[in-house]
Amino acid sequence: MVKQTVTIRDIARMAGVSAGTVSRALNNSPLVREETRQKILQVVRALNYVPNRAAQRLATGKTLTLAVIVPFFTAPSVVERLKGVVHTLAQSRYDLIIHNIEDPEQRAGCFQTILRRDLVDGVLVISIAPKDEEVRLLSEADVPVVLIDAYHPALTGLLHQITVDDVAGGRAVTKYLIGLGHTKIGFVGDPADNPFNFTSSRDRARGYREALEAAGIPYRPEYYAEGPHGRRYARESARRLLALPDRPTAIFAASDVQAVGVLEAARELGLRVPQDLSVVGYDDVEIAEIVGLTTMRQRLFESGQRGVELLLRTLADPTTKPVHEVLPTELVVRETTGPPP
Amino acid sequence: MVKQTVTIRDIARMAGVSAGTVSRALNNSPLVREETRQKILQVVRALNYVPNRAAQRLATGKTLTLAVIVPFFTAPSVVERLKGVVHTLAQSRYDLIIHNIEDPEQRAGCFQTILRRDLVDGVLVISIAPKDEEVRLLSEADVPVVLIDAYHPALTGLLHQITVDDVAGGRAVTKYLIGLGHTKIGFVGDPADNPFNFTSSRDRARGYREALEAAGIPYRPEYYAEGPHGRRYARESARRLLALPDRPTAIFAASDVQAVGVLEAARELGLRVPQDLSVVGYDDVEIAEIVGLTTMRQRLFESGQRGVELLLRTLADPTTKPVHEVLPTELVVRETTGPPP
DNA sequence: CGGTTTAATTAAACCGGTTGCATTATACAC
DNA sequence: GTGTATAATGCAACCGGTTTAATTAAACCG
Incomplete structure (x- = not known):
């Protein structure tokens, strides 16, 4: 086991305060005097301190991580949706872990393990419509789930779903x-x-x-x-x-x-x-x-984007009502169509 | 803070052993009697227990997570390499977090934060050649890094690099x-x-x-x-x-x-x-x-695959000597070339 | 100026695993 | 049977944050 170079207690010692105060100072708690906060921030910068993620997760129960489940190898449209997800998430402080579904058997195991609160805070599923037997698993998941280009009637009102008609x-x-x-x-x-x-x-x-x-x-x-x-x-x-x-x-x-x-x-x-x-x-x-x-x-890219927005909104306010959004389509006429011979 | 439903101490209590023994049983330590292990595994299955990742990470100092830094939006070849990475990693027990580089400014920040041991165990970089000023950052990173389709002469012997000529x-x-x-x-x-x-x-x-x-x-x-x-x-x-x-x-x-x-x-x-x-x-x-x-x-897909292999090897044995592999290319003649008019 | 609120801070108890060390059970030799 | 080596297990101290409750400092009031 490798010890971290600089811990919160090091900062505390150097700033002449307790670890709790450092924690609060870094999390913008109003319980810290401005003067104290500045002193602490100074030390933090000087030592280039960054809090240990694992410890934060353990203590708060939040992972600051989302997962996307995606059949990466099937179609370019899937990649385009994934790009929408990745792009939109870049602006947030969440990490994204990617779970590729290569063959149907992986589905079950993947759903089982991913949908747990201590692994991720939320899950996006791209282009994988749940089977009947997976409905319970999804609706009882203890993290919010958003389906993109995937849909099951029994999940309406339980999960966010984004589809086209x-x-x-x-x-x-x-x-x-x-x-x-x-x-x-x-x-x-x-x-x-x-x-x-x-x-x-x-x-x-x-x-x-x-x-x-x-x-x-x-x-x-x-x-x-x-x-x-x-x-x-x-x-x-x-x-x-x-x-x-x-x-x-x-x-x-x-x-x-x-x-x-x-x-x-x-x-x-x-x-x-x-x-x-x-x-x-x-x-x-x-x-x-x-x-x-x-x-x-x-709107492939947009579907990913919208999925992330809904997920983030739900994370910020868990009482958000799950919606089923249907994105529009649009016929683009080019050179491969004309009247019959 | 939400408490976990089932913890290792719950298992320990129900199996009539101590938490330490449960931990060892689950990690295949030879220090546990086979009979005890079976009893523990039985309880684990019965309660559907899965260890808390954050706690494991904190205790072991390992994150079981790798990161890939990739300019996702630039070219299809990049996506193909990424597919190689994702595919190869599916067989391992590592999670993959994806960091997209959308604009040049993100580079610096991304390198800075990612290359820390408590965030990930290793990093793959796709198609982003380090600049001179980033060389130090990379060579002093406290996790192993593999460059795929990226290269800097000063890094030879310090990092794995996979390129084509x-x-x-x-x-x-x-x-x-x-x-x-x-x-x-x-x-x-x-x-x-x-x-x-x-x-x-x-x-x-x-x-x-x-x-x-x-x-x-x-x-x-x-x-x-x-x-x-x-x-x-x-x-x-x-x-x-x-x-x-x-x-x-x-x-x-x-x-x-x-x-x-x-x-x-x-x-x-x-x-x-x-x-x-x-x-x-x-x-x-x-x-x-x-x-x-x-x-x-x-060999786009293969470059991703090979990168993961090298990274996993280095994680298993940190003394592995960093190599610079040059993948072959091959001319494919189709219908767009012929003699001049 | 003493008494009471209120604001800051500290100390210590978590979170849920892992692991070194001490201890007990078991095997083996004499 | 005792002594000793060895195999299993328990205990408790970690890992590095956060947070509650207790404590102290500062502010306010009559």
Whole structure:
């Protein structure tokens, strides 16, 4: 065990006061005479004293640390949200510890250990929708939790939740394509049932079906393809769709990354975009602008930012009522969409 | 101050032993009879006891936490390295706290506070080359530090450093272009003198000049352009280069992101790639593959991974000699390069 | 000026673990 | 059986802050 170079008692001795007074002086207690405080601060500066974090935590029960649980390796949109979190937290005095979820099994253990008061003061969860059996764990956690891009109906009113209305977004994209004149519209997304319990693709697909129905266009199962997230799998899915005898004239991809896969498939097959095929993505991450992709913009960075704000507010005032905020989306039309051939 | 629900003394009482024995049992001390240990573990499980981290830290002087200092908002390559760090650390019992550097002023403060034993046990620094005045701070830090994609000659032998040979990389790219027959080769990069003290662009430019010289091609200052990192600025730089009366037939960009900017400029000007203009990037991040960019691949993820390994090794055995590892690079030829027109 | 409030300060008891040292239980040898 | 070495355990002192209660100093009042 290594002893600290300068402790509060050293400061106390040198300033000719007791440790308690030094502590109060540093924590801006009004119980210290201004003159005494100045003397103490002088010594503190002279010795370059910084209080021991572990001791503070033990004594106060506060950790001054927050945790973020994030599936870091899944999608660029997740990184963008994380950036929002990191940026906003930089202005506060909280430290941020990052817990990456690499595979589904880690989830349980992670939730179990993290949600304890002596480890962190609060938790942010990005893009991991709780399963039914995790609801109790989350609602009974003894630290405040904020879900970003994650949602469970049973948690409304218990936790802060920040989402977008993916069903409405999916509807809007599909309606836009229908408005262009398309009737043969395909969908490429993640498996509705996936180990991380990502719900966005599922919800966007629902909006897609609703919009078709509303326009009186029958839903054709052969136009719906799902596969693991990522460009490669999306490309394969798109290949299948585009190889159909009566192939779609437009494809709605559940994310920009997948839309790029669709574009690659189109290029392989010699289809011109948007003349032969229209493609729409979702998220508006940087790559969308680069490849000129029409997409549904989400406020990714802002979602992280907002999550931190809510968490900090709750920490400052634990009686804050948990809210469910729905961030807006916005269609960004670029060069991958046009009327059907 | 909130008291913990279950403490080590509760366990001790219920198991009919002393707190010290419980502590030893949980830390696998050989000083505990197997039978006693089992009895204790049983109680621990029954009460769902987890030791208080703050108390452990205070008592042992170990924090079980590492910090990573990273300019999160600058480039995708940085994110990729961070992923390597996060992934590798998941297998250890260390927590990772992330410190984002958003602007140059934060650097100093960040280094000052982080490098203290009672905050973290070790520090990783990604892509931030120390300035001369920071060298002392780093070498006198009372925790081990590993630099990833960052380097200072005065720190050799004092800290672990993981880099690539950017000068050699720049030379190789330029040589490759010369081999294709190009003699009019431009360079688009970051300012050699930038607030974050990023050195990679500067070094790659040096390699570029060396290769030109070695081939007997005179260096033309009007073929060299620098501007803030990012696609936009690179596009502007490229526009300038391509507007020259005797414009270059190839452009070497200091990063993939910048190479994409160059491609955009070429498209604007109606130049075909690679027939009219060859473009080479650096890093091989995901976007390079998507746009079919010829580039110099770096082992980004691996650099983070390796950094963690070295840090963990040093923590386990403080006598470990600090090394300077140079990771290899590899030219990946795709569709943006060809012989000059 | 003595008595009473009020303001500052100190002393000591926490917080919940770990660990050196003393002590007791157990094993072993003679 | 006693003596001695060894294995387990208990006790209490840490670690370095914060905070309550007790104490002292300063201010106020009639």
